[in-house]
Amino acid sequence: MTASPLRHLRLLAWLAALWIAWELxxxxxxKLTGNPGSVHLFTVLTDWLGFHGHEKVMRIGVGIMEMVAAVLVLIPRTQGLGGLLAMGVMSGAIFFHVVSPLGIDPYGDGGVLFREACVTWAAGLLVAVLRRDQLLALFHRVTGRGVAVPA
Known part of the structure; x- marks a missing residue:
């Protein structure tokens, strides 16, 4: 007896969700303990954005969004939403690594943070696609409009 493709997709969604939660x-x-490396990274960003002296607000705010995404992606009913939120947060990380003075390799370690952000973004996309039925149902509940589910 072989496992159904649907079962494989569910397993894949959970593996991606576990990666996202662990990574975030x-x-x-x-972020939350004020590690000097994290403080430096967010200081570079806030200074570059013109928000001098607001490093802690941005660092803690990003940390909170990451925690929310990590929790949502581990709850079966909210996994799709967690995937989207993880994509959103990682989109910001990828964007700032590419366009700000941070660069791809701010710590001189070969760009580990950037690569992990890209993998986490892809995992979020995978979860969102595999749980698109949840996202479409949420859209319907929020807007009151029906959405055709693509085959």
């Missing part, structure tokens, strides 16, 4: 929560220890 792992870095909270640096």
């Amino acid at each position: 929560l792992h870095y909270e220890q640096y």
Whole structure:
């Protein structure tokens, strides 16, 4: 007896969700404790954006959004929403690594943060696509409009 393709897709969604949660929560220890590397990174960003002296607000705000995404992606009914939120947060990280003075490799480690942001973004996309039925149902509930589900 072989497993159904649907079962494989569910497993794939959960593996991607576990990656997202682990990755996002792992870095909270640096953001939320004021690790010097994290403080430096967010200081570069806030100074570049013209928000001098607001590093902590941005660092903690991003940390909170990451924690929310990590929790949502682990709850079966909200997994799709968590995937979208993870994509949103990682889109910001990728954007700032590419266009700001941070650069792709701010720590001189070969761009580990940038690569992990890209993988986490892709995992969020995978979860959102595999859980699109949840997202379409949420859209319907929020807007009161029906949405045709693509085959």
